[in-house]
Amino acid sequence: xxxxxxxxxxxxxxxxxxxxxxxxxxxxxxxxxxxxxxxxxxxxxxxxxxxxxxxxxxxxxxxxxxxxxxxxxxxxxxxxxxxx
Ligand code: SF4
Numbered sequence: 001x002x003x004x005x006x007x008x009x010x011x012x013x014x015x016x017x018x019x020x021x022x023x024x025x026x027x028x029x030x031x032x033x034x035x036x037x038x039x040x041x042x043x044x045x046x047x048x049x050x051x052x053x054x055x056x057x058x059x060x061x062x063x064x065x066x067x068x069x070x071x072x073x074x075x076x077x078x079x080x081x082x083x084x
Contacts, residue, residue: 005021005022006021006022006024006027007020007021007022008020008021008022008063010063010066012068012069013063013066013067013068013069014067014068014069014070014071014074014081015027015065015066015067015079015081016069023081023082024044024065024079024080024081024082025079025080025081025082026044026045026047026065026079027044027063027064027065027079028043028044028047028050028063028064028065029061029062029063029064030050030053030061030062030064031053031054031055031060031061031062032055032060032061032062033053033060034053034064035062035064038064039076040067040073040076040077041076041077041078042064042077043064043065043076043077043078043079044064044065044077044079045077045078045079065077065079
């Protein structure tokens, strides 16, 4: 299977890497409302327990896995960097 890449230009994220790549081993995209409502630990590692959150446009969705580079919150959600 061809390797998939997530391209991301949010370069202050812990998972961002050179060439505008996301190197998280998994991420969760959700509605902005969901992102606002749930704590950082609610993320891709809990996906089987989460209900879908429809949106009307890209402006209403967010990357729930974003965590600022150097932040103390990096380990809250159990997401790891991929070994490249
Ligand atoms: S976790 Fe989300 S915001 Fe962070 S680099 Fe990956 S796609 Fe971008």
